[in-house]
Amino acid sequence: MPQYRRSRTIAEHTDAPEVDAEQPPRQRGDVSERPSFLQTDRPEEPARHGIRGAMNWLGFKVAPSSKEQSERDDESAVSQHWAGPRTIAIVNGKGGAGKTPTTILLSAVFARYGGAGVLAWDNNQTRGTLGWRTETGAHDRTLLDMLPESERLLGTAAQSADLAHFVHHQPREKYDVLRSKPIRLAHENRVHPGDVDAIHSVAAKFYRLIFIDSGNDESDPMWLRMIDHADQLVVATTTRDDHAEAGALLLEALEARDERSARLAAESVVVVSQADPKATPADVAHIVEGYRALSRDVVSIPFDHEMVDGHLHYRALAKPTQRAWLSAAASVARGL
Numbered sequence: 515m516p517q518y519r520r521s522r523t524i525a526e527h528t529d530a531p532e533v534d535a536e537q538p539p540r541q542r543g544d545v546s547e548r549p550s551f552l553q554t555d556r557p558e559e560p561a562r563h564g565i566r567g568a569m570n571w572l573g574f575k576v577a578p579s580s581k582e583q584s585e586r587d588d589e590s591a592v593s594q595h596w597a598g599p600r601t602i603a604i605v606n607g608k609g610g611a612g613k614t615p616t617t618i619l620l621s622a623v624f625a626r627y628g629g630a631g632v633l634a635w636d637n638n639q640t641r642g643t644l645g646w647r648t649e650t651g652a653h654d655r656t657l658l659d660m661l662p663e664s665e666r667l668l669g670t671a672a673q674s675a676d677l678a679h680f681v682h683h684q685p686r687e688k689y690d691v692l693r694s695k696p697i698r699l700a701h702e703n704r705v706h707p708g709d710v711d712a713i714h715s716v717a718a719k720f721y722r723l724i725f726i727d728s729g730n731d732e733s734d735p736m737w738l739r740m741i742d743h744a745d746q747l748v749v750a751t752t753t754r755d756d757h758a759e760a761g762a763l764l765l766e767a768l769e770a771r772d773e774r775s776a777r778l779a780a781e782s783v784v785v786v787s788q789a790d791p792k793a794t795p796a797d798v799a800h801i802v803e804g805y806r807a808l809s810r811d812v813v814s815i816p817f818d819h820e821m822v823d824g825h826l827h828y829r830a831l832a833k834p835t836q837r838a839w840l841s842a843a844a845s846v847a848r849g850l
Contacts, residue, residue, distance in 0.1 A: 558583075562582070585837065585840070587844070588840050588841055588843070588844035589627055589840065589844075591843075591844040591847040591848055592623055592624055592627045592628055592840065592843045592844055592847045593627045593628045594628065594847065595628065595629075595722060596722065596850055599717075599718040599721060599722055599723070599724060600722070600723055600724070600745045600746065600850045601714070601718070601724045601726065601743050601744050601745050601746075602620070602723070602724065602725050602726065602744065602745065602746045602747075602748060602846060602850075603726045603728060603740050603741060603743075603744040603746070603747055603748070604616050604617045604620070604725065604726065604727055604728060604748045604749075604750055605728050605732075605747060605748070605749055605750070605761075605764060606730075606749055606750050606751055606757065606760055606761045606764060607730055607731075607732050607760045607761075607763065607764050608730065608756060608757050608760035608761070609730050610752075610757070611750050611751050611752055611754075611757040611760065611761065612750040612751065612752055612757075612785070612787040612789065613727055613728060613750045614642075614643055614644050614647055614727050615647070615750075615787065615821055615826055616748060616750040616785050616787070616842075617634050617644060617725050617726070617727035618634060618644070618647060618648060618826045619826065619828055619831075619839045619842075620725055620748070620839070620842065620843050620846060621633075621634040621687075621689045621723075621725045622684070622687040622689060622827070622828035622839075623828060623839055623840055623842075623843035624689075624723055624725075624843055624847075625684075625687055625688040625689035626687055626688065626828065627840075627843075628723075629688070630688055630689075631720075631721050631722035631723060632688070632689035632690070632721065632722070632723045632725070633681065633689065633690050633691075633692060633717050633720075633721040633723070633724050633725065634648070634689060634690070634691045634692070634725045634727065635657070635691075635692040635713070635717060635724060635725065635726045635727065636657070636691075636692065636693050636694040636727050637694075637710070637726045637727060637728050637729065637736060637737070637740050638694050638727060638728065638729040642693075642694040642727060642729065644691060644693060644694070644727045645682070645691065645693030645694065645695075647824070647825060647826045648682065648684060648691045648693075648825065648826070649682060649683075649684050649685065649686075649691075649825060650682055651678075651681070651682035651683055653679065655679065655680050655693075656680075656692075656693045656694055656695045657680070657692050657693065657694060657705075657713055658694075658695055658705075659679075659680055660677075660679075660680035660681075660692070660713065660716070661705065661709055661712060661713060663680070664712040664713065664715070664716050665712075667716045667719070667720075668712075668715055668716060668719060672719075674720045677690070677716075677720055680692065686827055686829065687827065687828055687829070690721075692713075692717070705736055706735065706736070707735045707736065707738075707739040709736075710736055710739040710740060710743070711739065711743075714743050726740050726743075726744070728740055732764060732767065741768070741771075741775060741778065742774075744778060745850060746778070746781070746782075746783070746846055746849050746850055747768075747778040747779065747781070747782040747783070748782065748783050748784075748785060748846060749761040749764065749765065749782055749783070749784045749785070749805075749809065750785050750787070751784065751785070751786055751787070751801065751805075752786070752787050752788070752789040752790070753786065753787075753788055753789065753790060753793040753797045753798055753800075753801055754789070754790070758786075758801045758804065758805075761784065761805075762804070762805070762808060765779045765782060765808050765809065766779075766808075779808070779809075780809075780810065781809075781810045781849050782808075782809040782810060783809060783810060783811050783812075783813065783842065783845045783846050783849065784802075784805040784808070784809045784811070784812040784813070785813055785815060785842050786798060786801050786802055786805070786812060786813070786814045786815065787814075787815040787821070788814070788815060788816055788817040789817070789821075789822075790817070791817045793817070798814050801814075802814055810845075810849060811845040811849075813838065813841050813842040813845055814838065815835065815838045815839065815842070816832075816834055816835055816838060818831050818832055818835040820832070820835075821835070
């Protein structure tokens with residue numbers, strides 16, 4: 515009968531350490547006693563712009579400058595997705611203060627860096643111009659056409675593609691616009707707080723970010739209901755004194771309205787656009803500094819001819835203007 519030689523165990527090797535029989539075996543999944551092999555720190559990409567970027571093209575490995583790193587941080591802020599929809603109201607009680615350009619360009623920045631699911635909504639009873647400054651889709655429908663369909667759109671059979679019948683997609687910048695109908699008189703555009711609730715419910719079902727361009731009447735129930743739905747407030751103003759004063763009075767009124775409105779005012783972001791090319795740096799600084807005590811952050815936007823009139827596109831703006839709007843969007847993102 516053949517004899518089989520028993521294999522020696524590790525413990526039988528003279529150079530193997532002895533095993534303490536009383537020591538409990540290592541519990542499966544317990545990795546607290548050793549460092550992980552997985553890398554937890556995200557390595558920073560080398561510089562891509564300027565002299566530092568040029569050096570990296572030559573084979574060096576140079577870190578980004580503080581300016582480039584700041585831009586990357588802002589891009590990261592606006593690229594994130596939140597658990598649940600977020601509503602941002604753009605406000606000022608004075609017409610011409612820059613609410614519509616602010617709504618358009620914030621929507622464009624968030625869609626550009628964070629992807630689809632961004633809606634710009636014209637919540638204006640009196641000739642809102644959001645539709646005039648954005649691209650028109652294959653139809654001319656407005657929120658007044660969508661409102662009777664809101665119950666169906668909130669049903670289980672509704673699909674996101676159904677909204678294409680009512681919103682106007684912006685093919686260059688990947689967000690949608692829900693227009694008002696400015697050619698009609700105000701009383702023909704009249705919607706009620708319950709209508710605002712219905713439209714917002716539809717928007718919140720299908721979009722992750724909702725930017726609302728508002729009217730000028732702060733006592734309008736439609737305006738007040740927008741505030742009740744808002745997660746973040748953006749005050750748009752130019753360097754004109756009357757625009758700046760109207761925005762400041764609005765924040766003070768919200769502080770006195772109720773606790774939630776006061777919190778929105780305190781956490782607001784103010785966007786100061788230099789609409790007048792003759793405005794001096796001192797004019798801009800005066801408005802910016804005046805708002806610091808009233809809001810969480812203030813961002814200034816330089817004058818840009820592309821913002822004056824016509825359809826408004828983020829990519830058509832000068833590079834400094836694009837950077838300023840990215841900074842404004844990042845400030846909004848950090849408050850959501």
